[in-house]
Amino acid sequence: MTVSLLDQLSALVGQAFAQCDLDSSLGRVVVSQRRELGQFQCNGALAAAKAAKRNPREIADQIVAKLQETGHFSDLSLAGPGFINLSLSDDFLLGHINELADDPYFGARHGHDPETVILDYGGPNVAKAMHVGHLRATIIGESLRRLRVFLGDRVISDVHFGDWGLPMGLLIKEIEREQPDLPYFDADFSGPYPATSPVTVEQLQVLYPAASGRSKEDPAFLESARTATFELQQGRPGYRALWQHMLDVSVAETKIDFDLLGANFTEWKGEADTNDHIPGMLKRLEEKGLSELSDGAVIVRVAEEDDKKEMPPLILQKSDGAVMYGTTDLATIEMRQEEHDPDTILYVVDARQSLHFEQVFRAARKCGSLDAEARLEHVGFGTVNGTDGKPLKTRDGGVVRLRSLIDDAISEAHKVVVEAGMEDRFDTAELEAIATRVGVAAIKFADLSNQRMSNYVFDLERFTRFEGKTGPYQMYAAVRIKSMLRKAADQGLTEGALVASKDAERNLMLALAALPQAVQAAAEKNAPNILCEHVYSLTQEFNAFYHDCHVLGEEDAAIRASRLRLCAITLRQIEAVLDILGIDVPERM
Incomplete structure (x- = not known):
């Protein structure tokens, strides 16, 4: 290695x-x-x-x-x-680059002890369209997943669906208001229940805001939703069947968005998967004196003597018997410990949830929910803002849907590739495929190149440019090398032993050699922006090399062969880093 x-x-x-x-x-x-x-x-x-x-x-x-x-x-x-x-010395540098080129991971795995890592990211909810708030969780989480795979870790990625709690009760009662004759609401109905969902995902996205608004104005409706939530969690068959329909149509819809963003999950679990684990957990915590009753609710106190701020207890069960998000999160940690024995669990969630995760992590430590050596970390991030510097909204002040954001990026990328003259060189299908890759690359690189705790302004016109620190610029550098290598093959030219005849070659080799530190730092800090800086520096050095050094036109055969090899190594590394960032490079542009 x-x-x-x-x-x-x-x-x-x-x-x-x-x-x-x-x-x-x-x-x-x-x-x-x-x-x-x-x-x-x-x-x-x-x-x-x-x-x-x-x-x-x-x-x-x-x-x-x-x-x-x-x-x-x-x-x-x-x-x-x-x-x-x-x-x-050139001999020392060339020797190292030859070793580096023979290593598929460019030396990044040396000194890294492989571990089992669970990444919790994405976080969609039943009945709710994914919105701009899910953008960073998905892009950052997927990049960290790919980074850990590159390092050789065993990685479990869990989407952790929001599929339990009061929102489900609200939906059940709202659907009952509109379609009271459905069998799901008849307590005496013994089944079987319909195989097809009575509601589409589009209908759910209308029903939930209506139910939420009604609960704020109608105390009786809110109470009925709370009762429905409790009965769902207790296993009422009709409610469970209706809930499964809502979950299925919601998962199918979110998979479209995740596929567009290239997000891959090994587990599609949610809060509901903890339901059977929770009773035993609550009993254990009670028997060990780790939980207590407070105004009828079951809580775990997590405050510590040296706290500089108020630290509320973690509420596990409300006085009406319903469980909370903290309950399902704590149970999820215990189940992950039992199923995967992780070394690290990373939660890629909005920085504004930091208090919640601090409570849950403290409770997990106090209650012995996972191995004492295992690491829990909330990987927080800032907001995506509009040009006004405030969180991005639609023109009427609503939440921006993730799908529309991706579509806008692809549309803007289409304009850019047409303006670049690609419409004359590619058929419609290939042009659309290129525009899609460019649009998604623009969004991803713009997001990941920012330090994750920073807010950033969403500016599609700037993100889709083929110049500067943008995703399309990095893609184009790789595509240009691919084109050069194809021309070399067509001319019968081959790669040869590396030599260093100019500083531009040496500088490019030194940029290639910097990847291990970039990968290790990105993993230690959960900071994909470090990899963005690396690949940008690498493409900058390649462009300087391309400007100063003839490749196909070089008359000296040995130098030409060396430069072809250097180009091939550079292409491999650019593509490897872009792949970690979730960016797919086309064969041509």
Whole structure:
């Protein structure tokens, strides 16, 4: 398994420090921020001087002398009080890139201990169209899933459907108001119930707002919905059958949106899947004295002595016997522990839910709901805003549907590809396929390139441009390489051994070598924006290389063959990173 370039250099420089009777950890090497001084830099001589009470430049000189003996560096110099600048020999750099190219993961898996990771994201609800609020949860969650798979982890992805609780009771009673003769409402009906749903997903999306509004104006209706919720949770057959219909049509609808966004789930579970687990959990917590009654409700106190803010208890069961979201979330953790024994569970949910998850996580720890070593983390994120800087809304102030957002992006991308002259080169079907990929790439890269806790402005015109830090720009760089490699094949040209004849080639190789650190940092921080920065830097370096170095037109056969190989390696890495980001690159554009 390939060791990353920075790790190799840190080990080499660390060994030089050790040979000078200094702490080897001071040999940590980082990428230089000033390329004119060197490709890499080590600042350890300053800390070593402080510890040894010696002059830092004197120590740096000793380290440089040791490094010169290795023959791995083309240039070693000092700057300031003792900064060591390093540039690699071509042999060392080329050797590393050859190793990197032979590794399908470009060295990213070295040093990573595979673990079992559960990702909870998406979070659609029965009877509700997915909206702009689901956009970031889905895009970020799917990217983190792909990242963990790339690292070699065992990954379980769960959509965790919102399919339980009072909203279901409201829908049941609203459907009963409109269609009272349906068998689902007859307590004496023994079945079988109809195989076809009495309501479509479009009807449900009208019924739920109506039921919600009615519950606020009619206390009797609200009470009847609460009773229906309780009876549903207790297993009333008619309500369960109607609920299953509502769930099925809602899942079918959301799968269309998830497919458009390339989201993949190994589990399509929801809150309802915890129903049979909850009674035993409540009994256990009561017997162990971990829960208590408070005004008729069952709660778990999660406040700690050193809290700087008020921390309300987690309510598990209301006085009327109904369970809460916190109950199903806690039960879900216990079931995940039993079924998967996870090392990490990540919840990709709006940052505004942070208090809820803190309560649930504290309760899980207190109640022994999962292994003590397992990690629970709420991966929060900011909002998608309009040009007014406020959360994105429709013109009439309503919630923007996710489907319409995707359709708008594809429509804008279609205009862009037509303006680029692609309409003359592709038939209608291929043009539409390209526009769809460009539109989805525009949305994804725009979202993921932002630090996830930041809010960002949704600007389709800017996102769909084939220039700058956009998804289409990264796609186009890959497509351009594909086109070049096809032309090379048509001309009978082949790849050959890597050589380095220009700085543009070396800089591109160094950009390729930076992937392991980007992948590791993105995984540690759950931050796909780090990968966006990496692939953008890589495409920038490739464009500089393409400008400075002839490839197909290079007369020297060995250099031409080397550059074709470098292009092929670059293409593989761009596509690998874009795939982690959920972006599918077409063969041509």
